[in-house]
Amino acid sequence: MRLSELSARAGVPVATVKYYLREGLLPAGERVSATAADYDDVHVERVRLIRALVDGARMSIAGVRRVVEAIEHPPSSWHDFLGAAQAAISDDTPQPQDCDRARYAVEQLGWGDSAHAHTVALLQSALDTADRAGFAVPAERLVAYGSIMERVAEIDLESLVTDTEGQGPSAALRHVAVGTVVVDPVLVALRRLAQAHLSAARFGATS
Amino acid sequence: MRLSELSARAGVPVATVKYYLREGLLPAGERVSATAADYDDVHVERVRLIRALVDGARMSIAGVRRVVEAIEHPPSSWHDFLGAAQAAISDDTPQPQDCDRARYAVEQLGWGDSAHAHTVALLQSALDTADRAGFAVPAERLVAYGSIMERVAEIDLESLVTDTEGQGPSAALRHVAVGTVVVDPVLVALRRLAQAHLSAARFGATS
Numbered sequence: 001m002r003l004s005e006l007s008a009r010a011g012v013p014v015a016t017v018k019y020y021l022r023e024g025l026l027p028a029g030e031r032v033s034a035t036a037a038d039y040d041d042v043h044v045e046r047v048r049l050i051r052a053l054v055d056g057a058r059m060s061i062a063g064v065r066r067v068v069e070a071i072e073h074p075p076s077s078w079h080d081f082l083g084a085a086q087a088a089i090s091d092d093t094p095q096p097q098d099c100d101r102a103r104y105a106v107e108q109l110g111w112g113d114s115a116h117a118h119t120v121a122l123l124q125s126a127l128d129t130a131d132r133a134g135f136a137v138p139a140e141r142l143v144a145y146g147s148i149m150e151r152v153a154e155i156d157l158e159s160l161v162t163d164t165e166g167q168g169p170s171a172a173l174r175h176v177a178v179g180t181v182v183v184d185p186v187l188v189a190l191r192r193l194a195q196a197h198l199s200a201a202r203f204g205a206t207s
Numbered sequence: 208m209r210l211s212e213l214s215a216r217a218g219v220p221v222a223t224v225k226y227y228l229r230e231g232l233l234p235a236g237e238r239v240s241a242t243a244a245d246y247d248d249v250h251v252e253r254v255r256l257i258r259a260l261v262d263g264a265r266m267s268i269a270g271v272r273r274v275v276e277a278i279e280h281p282p283s284s285w286h287d288f289l290g291a292a293q294a295a296i297s298d299d300t301p302q303p304q305d306c307d308r309a310r311y312a313v314e315q316l317g318w319g320d321s322a323h324a325h326t327v328a329l330l331q332s333a334l335d336t337a338d339r340a341g342f343a344v345p346a347e348r349l350v351a352y353g354s355i356m357e358r359v360a361e362i363d364l365e366s367l368v369t370d371t372e373g374q375g376p377s378a379a380l381r382h383v384a385v386g387t388v389v390v391d392p393v394l395v396a397l398r399r400l401a402q403a404h405l406s407a408a409r410f411g412a413t414s
Contacts, residue, residue, distance in 0.1 A: 052340030114407035123396035130389040133259030153401035182337040189330035194360035200321035
């Protein structure tokens with residue numbers, strides 16, 4: 001298909017598709033003349049993916065590039081996947097000087113051996129933000145939240161195994177990177193709905 | 208204290224504090240001369256709150272304004288708090304045309320009576336984004352995530368009650384709005400750490 005059809009099928013303006021091509025987020029089409037190239041379904045799917053990451057998950061172009069590169073060059077072993085996928089979706093996390101509190105919670109949860117430094121920094125950075133907002137999260141509560149999020153991660157891993165069975169490493173890496181990023185807002189929305197449910201049960205109906 | 212001291216104590220440039228004053232996010236100081244006003248600790252705390260919401264939680268200025276207004280004019284009854292706080296922190300959620308899938312999950316979870324339309328829309332919008340990224344979340348998995356997030360919400364509500372006991376409605380509303388927004392990234396980081404832990408246990412050490 002030509003650029004105009006790719007644009008129409010992916011639901012993204014031609015100028016935006018050209019921008020993705022220039023930025024290297026989208027592989028070049030097969031050149032058919034001096035001014036035209038041919039694209040296929042892989043391009044349509046890639047444009048939709050970029051769009052969802054930018055618009056839906058509010059990722060930066062640099063972040064999207066890391067995800068795309070990781071999908072194109074997945075690690076060869078299963079156990080390196082998660083690290084590669086998580087590194088790809090980590091936006092330029094600020095590096096807090098002192099990650100003691102995050103590290104302490106990670107140790108309490110028994111996650112110390114597997115914790116990547118950039119994810120520990122992500123947690124510490126979130127705790128620092130909460131502090132600055134005048135909303136400190138006590139260590140005990142942090143560990144309680146962690147135990148619950150481990151059950152979320154169990155579903156994540158189970159779905160990785162069942163959804164990508166028999167598919168290649170690219171599909172698995174895509175599942176981890178994209179699945180993590182796009183499910184975050186789903187969990188955030190579910191948390192608010194659960195709060196409303198419990199609040200209504202405890203304090204009375206919220207009309 | 209003068210503007211320069213407020214700026215120094217909150218760790219925010221004078222120009223930024225002036226911007227917050229112009230935008231009405233920060234109450235005016237007590238005028239002491241034609242060119243100077245006096246500020247107090249309430250101003251310092253408010254500037255830190257705005258900063259954390261904008262920088263840390265990446266809220267829009269419009270969103271911060273809603274939070275600040277809700278804190279200044281809290282509802283008079285406990286059971287209206289959550290709705291007011293959640294409305295304040297909802298960025299301009301896109302209104303999906305069809306919220307059937309979100310509504311179905313909410314009903315399955317037994318949350319139907321308390322679910323605010325804007326939070327259901329937030330969930331549907333997150334599901335639509337996941338679809339566009341080629342990562343559909345099956346209904347069964349969505350309900351499983353929801354049951355787990357209800358346990359997160361239990362901790363949220365318990366901490367609301369213990370942390371704000373004996374304080375006024377403003378403190379409680381601040382707790383719900385700020386606590387929800389700043390704890391989201393903490394949960395997101397914990398999810399990634401838990402994934403790494405379970406992945407290492409299942410697929411081998413991730414060095």
